[in-house]
């Protein structure tokens with residue numbers, strides 16, 4: 001058996017094509033959405049992600065507002081740029097690329113963001129609204145996974161999803177989305193403290209590997225026919241991406257979201273969705 005590939009690149013392209021039309025409609029009303037990014041430091045991986053986000057934006061007609069600070073930037077300097085982006089009317093939504101340099105209080109920075117401009121969906125107010133089932137920009141990586149599973153018809157209703165990892169961008173918020181009545185999945189969250197990870201994995205209809213541990217998920221851990229999403233990003237000595245899923249899993253799983261080419265492009269597409277939706281909300285506000 002060879003898994004059907006959940007093609008995040010192709011799905012993201014379809015989402016971007018739909019967004020292009022919505023951006024044109026906004027422009028006809030005199031609104032051009034703008035995506036802002038704040039990148040602190042010279043991490044090559046982060047530079048690549050941010051460049052990719054601006055490339056995507058340009059493709060669909062969204063303006064880019066690119067702010068950079070050196071790794072030596074102080075808390076005050078970072079907060080000053082956040083305040084600027086909050087005030088800037090050309091910036092519809094923005095992200096502060098994580099991680100921030102050591103010694104910076106990340107949560108203080110994130111809490112200073114205008115929740116209405118939170119393109120990542122990771123502002124405490126928006127995460128709180130998600131818990132309360134109120135409308136909010138959704139966290140991009142989990143929402144990207146959901147859209148990908150839906151597109152390929154992977155059943156969520158009643159499914160047992162085992163999420164490995166509890167990071168703020170992926171593992172922690174994903175169960176909030178999956179356990180809503182509209183999705184109706186049952187979720188087990190596993191992490192480094194989980195006693196019998198292979199035993200948990202074997203019970204899963206869907207495995208989400210978001211631990212950041214290279215090849216953590218082995219073929220013998222996966223129930224034949226299960227869906228497996230490779231989310232964790234590590235790099236080998238040559239800088240090549242290594243995911244959390246062992247390549248042999250492709251022979252056992254029913255569906256596989258590869259890495260690269262799976263959840264990464266979906267995360268970026270969802271970021272654009274959040275910016276376009278923020279601009280549409282703004283347009284509706286102006287029209288009233």
Ligand SMILES: Nc1nc(=O)c2c([nH]1)NC[C@@H]1CN(c3ccc(C(=O)N[C@@H](CCC(=O)O)C(=O)O)cc3)C=[N+]21
Pocket residue numbers: 048049052095096097098099120140169233241259260261262263264265267268
């Ligand atoms: N505030 C914030 N928001 C984020 O969303 C965020 C972040 N900080 N910090 C780091 C992680 C990581 N992340 C990725 C996004 C896209 C790809 C992606 O598109 N990857 C391509 C490959 C890219 C390559 O080859 O380097 C793919 O999977 O096909 C990967 C990883 C977003 N993150």
